[in-house]
Amino acid sequence: MSKKLKTGVIGLGRIGQIHLSNLMHHMPDAEVIIASDVMEESHAFAYNLGVKTVTTDAYEVINHPDVEAIIICSPTPFHVPYTVAAAIQKKHVFCEKPLDVTIEAIQAAEKAVEDNGVKLMLGFNRRFDANFSNVRSLVEANKIGDPHILRITSRDPAPPPVEYLKISGGIFLDMSIHDFDMARYIVGSEVKEVFVKGDALIHPEIKEFGDIDTAVIVLTFENGAIGVIDNSRKAVYGYDQRLEIFGSKGMAKAENNTSDTLVRFDSDGGHISLPLHFFLERYETAYRTCLKSFIDCVLNDTPSPVNAHDGLMATAIGIAAMKSLTEGRIVQINEILELSHV
Amino acid sequence: MSKKLKTGVIGLGRIGQIHLSNLMHHMPDAEVIIASDVMEESHAFAYNLGVKTVTTDAYEVINHPDVEAIIICSPTPFHVPYTVAAAIQKKHVFCEKPLDVTIEAIQAAEKAVEDNGVKLMLGFNRRFDANFSNVRSLVEANKIGDPHILRITSRDPAPPPVEYLKISGGIFLDMSIHDFDMARYIVGSEVKEVFVKGDALIHPEIKEFGDIDTAVIVLTFENGAIGVIDNSRKAVYGYDQRLEIFGSKGMAKAENNTSDTLVRFDSDGGHISLPLHFFLERYETAYRTCLKSFIDCVLNDTPSPVNAHDGLMATAIGIAAMKSLTEGRIVQINEILELSHV
Amino acid sequence: MSKKLKTGVIGLGRIGQIHLSNLMHHMPDAEVIIASDVMEESHAFAYNLGVKTVTTDAYEVINHPDVEAIIICSPTPFHVPYTVAAAIQKKHVFCEKPLDVTIEAIQAAEKAVEDNGVKLMLGFNRRFDANFSNVRSLVEANKIGDPHILRITSRDPAPPPVEYLKISGGIFLDMSIHDFDMARYIVGSEVKEVFVKGDALIHPEIKEFGDIDTAVIVLTFENGAIGVIDNSRKAVYGYDQRLEIFGSKGMAKAENNTSDTLVRFDSDGGHISLPLHFFLERYETAYRTCLKSFIDCVLNDTPSPVNAHDGLMATAIGIAAMKSLTEGRIVQINEILELSHV
Amino acid sequence: MSKKLKTGVIGLGRIGQIHLSNLMHHMPDAEVIIASDVMEESHAFAYNLGVKTVTTDAYEVINHPDVEAIIICSPTPFHVPYTVAAAIQKKHVFCEKPLDVTIEAIQAAEKAVEDNGVKLMLGFNRRFDANFSNVRSLVEANKIGDPHILRITSRDPAPPPVEYLKISGGIFLDMSIHDFDMARYIVGSEVKEVFVKGDALIHPEIKEFGDIDTAVIVLTFENGAIGVIDNSRKAVYGYDQRLEIFGSKGMAKAENNTSDTLVRFDSDGGHISLPLHFFLERYETAYRTCLKSFIDCVLNDTPSPVNAHDGLMATAIGIAAMKSLTEGRIVQINEILELSHV
CATH class of the missing domain: 3.40.50.720 (NAD(P)-binding Rossmann-like Domain)
Structure with missing residues (x-):
């Protein structure tokens, strides 16, 4: 090399x-x-x-x-x-x-x-965001204790055009897939079951082709933790990317990043800055750290930090989520994997 | 009078x-x-x-x-x-x-x-907490737009003795019932469906009598909003009572109250105060405002702010939640009401 | 008794x-x-x-x-x-x-x-505000180390009528006197010197009778710490009562209290609540705790927590501040005390 | 070109x-x-x-x-x-x-x-920090009204070696000079008078060569505003760079930047992250924006955003500050300028 x-x-x-x-x-x-x-x-x-x-x-x-x-x-x-x-x-x-x-x-x-x-590494760049990787470090350092509840809020500032949505593969594989990977990463355990409740509250017309734009997703992990993700395609105040892990020893949460730390008060109230607008701004550094860790793993011959199994599980959760939405029931990840003879 | x-x-x-x-x-x-x-x-x-x-x-x-x-x-x-x-x-x-x-x-x-x-008024005192009533006012003033997602975090600092839990009626009617009332109050719409995922992660022995201590509850509202409540009987850092409403025009959230506004920095990091310990501290003022509003409604002959219907719906959601946990499926509130010929 | x-x-x-x-x-x-x-x-x-x-x-x-x-x-x-x-x-x-x-x-x-x-106790109620007494406890517990810099911001929401200002005794004895007591309380050392820079920026007409409405006051303490107070008679956003102590081991600050913990985001930005309006709201509990500590000190025959010496020093600093403003120079507290043969 | x-x-x-x-x-x-x-x-x-x-x-x-x-x-x-x-x-x-x-x-x-x-442009990079330039924009947009009080906190994480301090030119020309430029920039008015109170509380030995490591500096501006800067060579919790402008219409403040937005709670309290360690981390982007604005001003032939006059005034305030410390009195900037026949 x-x-x-x-x-x-x-x-x-x-x-x-x-x-x-x-x-x-x-x-x-x-x-x-x-x-x-x-x-x-x-x-x-x-x-x-x-x-x-x-x-x-x-x-x-x-x-x-x-x-x-x-x-x-x-x-x-x-x-x-x-x-x-x-x-x-x-x-x-x-x-x-x-x-x-x-x-x-x-x-x-x-x-x-x-x-x-x-080596194969997948570009799940959010794992390399300082907020989220530092939460993961707290879990690994046992500062949270046994994980009990995971909460992820992941909302985009504006939906893509309906034309794109038609070919996007659906909200779960296009958008929530990042959150599924994040959930496995933070909790450090495999997802066992998925349950979804969702609707097309922003663009009702996308229901025609089976898609939704607002979702609440419940995940059950093998270690007993329960997770909940809420997704929306349209948060008018910007890109909302927060998470919280709660366990037997405490809780840690990551808030949004903003362009500045200003607080302004006038007679109408106090005013603070919006979250960074979208993924290019929010994850600018994470993209860089992610790519650098690929180069490092190749040059140092260390294991890929995000491998094919991670990609497989994120996709399996996405497929299970769609099945749960359609059938209105809990779906086991094993159902999805067994269908594919994994 | x-x-x-x-x-x-x-x-x-x-x-x-x-x-x-x-x-x-x-x-x-x-x-x-x-x-x-x-x-x-x-x-x-x-x-x-x-x-x-x-x-x-x-x-x-x-x-x-x-x-x-x-x-x-x-x-x-x-x-x-x-x-x-x-x-x-x-x-x-x-x-x-x-x-x-x-x-x-x-x-x-x-x-x-x-x-x-x-007149009959029920003591759902949390509706009179300044944080939550101010969030409700924002929803009423259409500052949030159409409600899409409601998130409630409601965690107690420590579970009651197991002996009490045996006769408590279960987590949903003993503890989450406040959150069910809060959900209806904030969103301003009836709950239609309930889905629960829960476990006894703190005291596994309470599973024997069918109870749990950790729950994620998904609510579907008649106006299309989706709600999620997470409950735990034991947050080691104190009484955790937060909520967030997200809609077409924006988002509002209420954070915990603390005993002081101190921020301390030393070479180890920054340090802030814990949430107020439990409901007596957190809802001290809300208890007073709640009772005062009963006295006012009687003296002024105005409608009860929290009536028997509110009590009925909170209890029905609690019964549905238990049924969802036991049967592992979505439960319609109408199932519960029809069983009782309401 | x-x-x-x-x-x-x-x-x-x-x-x-x-x-x-x-x-x-x-x-x-x-x-x-x-x-x-x-x-x-x-x-x-x-x-x-x-x-x-x-x-x-x-x-x-x-x-x-x-x-x-x-x-x-x-x-x-x-x-x-x-x-x-x-x-x-x-x-x-x-x-x-x-x-x-x-x-x-x-x-x-x-x-x-x-x-x-x-026993004589003076009603310096702010010492009994939870924010400030908790900062004092951190200083006493040596969490801050040797105090180096004290910052007090103390701004009223609106000035009293000019008619009142004429007989008020001036900003230092009417308003800043609370901050002088707070400075001695937090630092735990006597003030040695005072320097003031001030102006009538809100009501220029009060200069006629020698008063001001905006002041920056520098205090030197016997233990070497340096303090700075900024006062204004008119903060349009409400009663602004904050302080910060910085020392060899770290820093602690007390922020304002608000009526609720709401954070609201819409497309215009994030919005938070104003500080509590004025002293009746902000110090409601402090008034109570202050009076209770007088009753306790009498019933238990313990020393008065705020005695005549405290009153004397606060007034002496106020007189020195006025002299510094008038003469444009540093004034020693001893000058004031010696004039009075203390 | x-x-x-x-x-x-x-x-x-x-x-x-x-x-x-x-x-x-x-x-x-x-x-x-x-x-x-x-x-x-x-x-x-x-x-x-x-x-x-x-x-x-x-x-x-x-x-x-x-x-x-x-x-x-x-x-x-x-x-x-x-x-x-x-x-x-x-x-x-x-x-x-x-x-x-x-x-x-x-x-x-x-x-x-x-x-x-x-064209000549000086590298006062902090003017290009998003926090501070956004505060300045608020002042320019008249969101603060007439400026009354400016507060700058500027503390380094650790002092340079004593050997360096001997040749540094003193705290005012080595460290506070950035704050003097910031003060003029934020308030948008010239400094008229300076008063300093300072001491060597961290390294008493530097007093021997006339230097200090802890300072409170009062500035009077031509537009009537009063400013106060507090400096320390050693904040054990990191680089502390905050400011606040208060005026007739409201107040704006810029808080520190941190490496992440984490908040962690355990039974001991809540924990947040330290400020970014020092100027390389805090002003990484500001250095870039500053240099870019030089290139732009040359290529577009627009005025230099920070010119020789800005350098002259910052240095004059620094010289006045040293004189005020030595002589224990208010020093007029004109005294310094007239000495040099400006």
């Missing part, structure tokens, strides 16, 4: 641009050999950052002889094909979430990665 | 003493004619406060010719009998919660009260 | 009414024998609370054979005459602040009290 | 490295032609970032024909000589603070800059 990790980036959309900028500016232990995107218009972004080679062909990135690790930021349907191809070429893989929306495809990727002895 | 409301107090236990002290010291529009308790040891408390007549016989209070309103602080099984007896005597009634643990008994009380044209 | 302290109250103005209500309702260890006020219109207030005897003659209170302790709430010029008269009658004295605006009169009161072996 | 500003950096110490990194990574509108430092060991840092030419001779930077703007990060005594030399070469200058410790030298720099029609 070289001292600097030689990477190739597939996909130059919004997330791909974030990862590429971070690689060029903030990762002294990595370099970018090549990048790709099917849209030629996006190539200028990479050239301007100093990438020498940019192509429309993802496989040129995967097969490039100097490339040691692939950063996959393509649309979801290509995540598994590119992961498998990269693994066969003995390249390490960092892949955006979700790895896939089916259990079977995730398992295929997992097998390819294991068979070829390469 | 006299200018000062002439009251009689039944029951001089912990809550009875709070109401009696408030009547003697803080209610210039009321006076106490007589008080009763079956335990003679408790009579000194009333005499010391200046009550002229104290008896062991509750019916002496109810039947006293000068008494216009009865404050019932007896054990729960006597709430309805005393309410009915008082109504027949054309006396107004303030009764501690729950009015009863069965729908049928509550309906009997409701009928007696209506037939005799007297 | 009787088990219940027999008191007489002189003065039924705003503060007198607070003390009398507290005595009647919240002091089981005290009773009120007699009250007085020169204005007959104010007598009804006392009669309504249940006081048996009310007079226009303060000396009837002082000389009443059953009275053991006098609560003096008269205008300031009568504080010392009544204190001396009560001491001669061997009555204990609780007196509102300031004891007097001259050092000589305070010394006369101190001498009378000592010669007659009675 | 080229589209990208061609810069040269003088000095590769701690601050020089920050500015150089920002230029290389975060300033798409600037490029670095050359850098210099007398210490050859520091050159590797610049080479590693991709700077092509690094020299030991500052004048090679100033005289480089392609360089349009000089970033001066040398020790203070060289600030004015390099500024003057650059101005003569018609190069724009960004210079670290303080411009100099004497009024005369600052005036010389100011004259050179004006005579040669180039």
Whole structure:
């Protein structure tokens, strides 16, 4: 292994641009050999950052002889094909979430990665947010005791266009999947059961294609803890990302981040700042820390901090959530896994 | 009606003493004619406060010719009998919660009260806590918009003795019932469905008699809002009483009250004060405001702010919650009401 | 000494009414024998609370054979005459602040009290506010280390009428005197020097009679700490009463109290509640605790928690502050004390 | 003027490295032609970032024909000589603070800059901190009304070594000078008078060479506002950087920044995070925004946001503060300026 990790980036959309900028500016232990995107218009972004080679062909990135690790930021349907191809070429893989929306495809990727002895890390960047990783550290340090109740509030500032929602895979795999991963990460135990109550309170028309925009999700963990997630596609005051873990020894909660710490008082009341607007602002540092930890795990040959199993479980919870909503009952995660012969 | 409301107090236990002290010291529009308790040891408390007549016989209070309103602080099984007896005597009634643990008994009380044209108010004192009543005012003033998500955290500092738990009626009718009333009060809509996930994580032995000490309760409201309550019998850091309402126009939340506003920093970190220890400290003012609003509603002949229907619905939600826990499914409130031919 | 302290109250103005209500309702260890006020219109207030005897003659209170302790709430010029008269009658004295605006009169009161072996306590009620007394406890417990910097913010919601300001004795003896006492209390050391910078920024016309409405006051303490007080007669957002002590081991600060803990977010920002409006709301409990500690110190024969020396020093700092403002220089407290041959 | 500003950096110490990194990574509108430092060991840092030419001779930077703007990060005594030399070469200058410790030298720099029609910006980076610039915006938008009282708390986590303190120029020119600039910036008015009370409470030995480590500084502004700064060289809980402006319409305050928003409760109390440790962490973004605004002002030919006059006034206040401490009296800024025939 070289001292600097030689990477190739597939996909130059919004997330791909974030990862590429971070690689060029903030990762002294990595370099970018090549990048790709099917849209030629996006190539200028990479050239301007100093990438020498940019192509429309993802496989040129995967097969490039100097490339040691692939950063996959393509649309979801290509995540598994590119992961498998990269693994066969003995390249390490960092892949955006979700790895896939089916259990079977995730398992295929997992097998390819294991068979070829390469590392796979998923971009569940919120685990690397200082607020949440510090809550996790408190749980690990037994400052909370046995976890009893987990609460996650996760609300977007505004819903995507209805056209996007139609192809999004539904709120659970598109939006809540981050919270499912967060729940497993914070509690440190597998989810056993899911129950969902939800509705389309913001855009009633999305019910037509079976989606919702407001949800309360109850999770039961193998260690006995109970979790509850509340999701909304539209919080008019901004991106609301908080969580709280309660246990036998105490409680810890992470509040929102704001652009400043101002408090202003006039005769009408006291006024404080809104949460940071959306994920680009809130998780700017987390994206960087997440990618850096992939580079570190490859260079130091340590286990991937977020592996295929994590991707599989997050997707399984998402599928179970949709089933619970549709059937109006508790769904066991094992039902989902067994359907797929896991 | 006299200018000062002439009251009689039944029951001089912990809550009875709070109401009696408030009547003697803080209610210039009321006076106490007589008080009763079956335990003679408790009579000194009333005499010391200046009550002229104290008896062991509750019916002496109810039947006293000068008494216009009865404050019932007896054990729960006597709430309805005393309410009915008082109504027949054309006396107004303030009764501690729950009015009863069965729908049928509550309906009997409701009928007696209506037939005799007297007022009945239930002691859901938390509605009169400044934090919560101010949140309700924001909802009424349409500052939140259409309510989408309600979150209530309600955790006690320490569980009662297991011996008490055996006869408590279960966590839902003993503890969560306050939260059920709060949910209806804040959202301003009836609860339609209940789903519960719970466990005995603090005292596993209470499972033997069907009780739990940790619960997550999902409520569906007729106006479409979804609510979630989390309960624990033991928060080692004190009495945790918070809530949050989220809607189309924004969000409002009420945090805990503390004994002081201190923030201390040393090299180990920043330190802030614990929540007020338990309900006597947290709801000291709410108890007073609650009782005062009963006196006002009688003297001014305005509707009771918390009536028999409120008691009936809180109890019905509690019964539904227990059924949901036992049967592992969503329970409709109508199932409970129809069983009782409401 | 009787088990219940027999008191007489002189003065039924705003503060007198607070003390009398507290005595009647919240002091089981005290009773009120007699009250007085020169204005007959104010007598009804006392009669309504249940006081048996009310007079226009303060000396009837002082000389009443059953009275053991006098609560003096008269205008300031009568504080010392009544204190001396009560001491001669061997009555204990609780007196509102300031004891007097001259050092000589305070010394006369101190001498009378000592010669007659009675207790004198001054109504510096803010020492009994939970926020401030808890900060003091942290200093005493050496959680702050050696005190280095004290900051007090003390701002009124609105200035009194200009007519009152003309006879108020000036901002330092009328308003800042509370802060001078607080400074000595928190730091636990005597003030050595005073420097003032101030102006009439709200009502420029009060400069004509030598007063100001905005001040920054620097205090030097004998233990080396430096303090700074900022005062304003008009904070449009309410009564602003905060302080902070900084030392070698850390820092503690007390924030304002509010009517509720609400936080509301809409698309315009976050909104929190104003500080409690003024001293009656903010110090309601402190008034009670203050008076109770007087009754306790008499009944238990313990030292007065706020004695004549405390009154003398607060007044001396006030006189020094005025001198510093007028002469534009640092003034030593000893200058003031020596002028009075203390 | 080229589209990208061609810069040269003088000095590769701690601050020089920050500015150089920002230029290389975060300033798409600037490029670095050359850098210099007398210490050859520091050159590797610049080479590693991709700077092509690094020299030991500052004048090679100033005289480089392609360089349009000089970033001066040398020790203070060289600030004015390099500024003057650059101005003569018609190069724009960004210079670290303080411009100099004497009024005369600052005036010389100011004259050179004006005579040669180039821009000079001083690195008072705190003006570009989001907390403080947002407070300033509130003042400018008249949300505070007429400013009455300004409070600045500025405390370092730990003092520099005593050896450094001996040559630091004293607390006022080394540390408080940032607060003097902040005071003028927030209030938007010139300082007229200074009064200081201070002591060496942390390291008494520094009194020997006339320095102190704890100070309370009172400022009077031309618009009538009064300001107070409290400084300490050692806050054991970290870098304490807060301020508050109070005026006729309300108040705004900026609190510290922390690494996370965690609140943890256990049976001992509530626990929150410390302020960010020191200026590198707290002002990381402000350094970047500050430098960017220099580049923008040169490229767009707009006035320098922090000019020589700002440097002159901050230094004059520092000199006045030292005089006030030594002489124990109020010092007029005009005394200082007139001594220098300004």
